[in-house]
Amino acid sequence: MKLPSAFGYVCPEPSGRTLYEELQQMSQSGLSLTAMFKVEDIRKDFPILSRKVNGKPLVYFDNAATSQTPKQVIDAMVDYYSNYNANIHRGVHTLSQEATDLYEQARYKIQNHFNAKFSHEIIFTSGTTHGINLIANGFSSLLKKGDEIIVSALEHHSNIVPWQMLCERTGAELKVIPMNQEGELVMAEFDNLLSENTKLVFVNHVSNALGTINPIEYIIEKAHQVGAAVLIDGAQSSPHIKPDVQKLDVDFYVVSAHKMCGPTGVGMLYGKEEWLKKLPPYQGGGEMIAEVTFEKTTYADLPHKFEAGTPNIAGGIVFGAALDYMNGIGFEAIAAYEHELLEYATEKLLQIDGLKIYGTSEQKTSVISFNLEGIHPYDVGTILDKLGIAVRTGHHCAQPIMDYYKIPGTVRASLAFYNTKAEIDALFEGVKKAKMMLS
């Protein structure tokens, strides 16, 4: 079948490097990479970046909540609904077969991107939250009283609540890796928490509230030494870093497409084959069965066992187009440019008296969480919005972090590869104005 250009399959080889190697490489080759990076051309791919908000040019700094969508991805969505829309996996007619091919091809793209060993280790989900719940539910039958599971102090509520529910169902106990003032996890405490009772460890690769990059290689290695499985929440890392799940030797890795230039309502769960075979299905329905009688139903093989019902077909296909787009630019170039933006913004914002940044780890993605002394983050966000600058304010679904710092929340500017230094200058002026008006 001839595929439209929007679905051109251009997936570069996985780099096979760990995050730290990536970062090292980044600092070594940073200059040459960013010199090649033409942000003004990239911005032309994003129609929304030319709109106005409150009469001002939009400055979009809420990328950690949802990234913007390039026209290549929008086109892929239009193309799917214009030319291929059909239900998949069970049609003999041509449209259904073409749609099925596109959907399964997207699965290959995702496999390739994350370097999974098998394509059936890639489960389409509705997003990170769905992926976590699927695993938490699967472990219900594997955990018992006396078992322990470990979370970190830096998690999004999505990576806390499903596990608390799991503890309620099974009697297992939840332990927490503490954080320090810099917004880093205290690894010595993690070592102390591990024991032969530990069954599962779940940590985010990058903290959404602070941007800290967590030492997941270490966490995975240590957890495996006591026989515990590890789930990594990659919602915030995947827009900046290309993880290699085989090299990481991670058991589960979950992401959301809408943070990676893709559409909302779709994501992926990577799970090692042996684990996915062991875990029971999450939801029952069509697609996930082999045979159904009223006496007994047998389940379909992977990946379909975990994909009950008609999936988000367009979303899955377009997720593949989003990966093509980001890989076309290149994750090394993205990381290098974003690092440059982060350093510029950090230095600039710190010039403002009374501005405090939360999350000061050396290992950070392009997120700046801050407060102005004596001023509520909501007020700052409201004034910035009037200036056309979109930031997030509040606890960022990570209340334990805010409790640690004893603050109601922060203003969070999260930068993406299509942002510019000129936009950071606008933020700088905006924060100064907010400070003047609100003091």
Add this chain to the structure above:
Amino acid sequence: MFEDWEERYQYMIDLGKDLPLIDDQYKTDSNIIKGCQSKVWVHAEMEDGKLIFTADSDAIITKGIIAILVRSFSNQPPKDIIHAETDFIDQIGLKEHLSPTRANGLVSMVKQLKMYAVAYQTQMK
């Protein structure tokens, strides 16, 4: 009334600074209005058949918004508060805050003030 957003917001911020503050003993969790990103506390007391509101917030713009509401609703019999129109919010250019999906919770605040009025009204009967 206020064309320029800066003037409008400065006005709200100034109102917030002048808001008759709630007595600390009423700044309890049960007096917090839900649905706001910042904390808003409201207390109501009856004086000579009229309701007097006091309030506070940890965010100054929110405080300005609640100040406007307290100004318009305070010192009236509960019955009038229950039936009070909220057009004035449009007139002073705060319409954008009226949408129930806004994080500032203006709608929740109006509802809460009216709830107080309903509660006192029932007591009076």
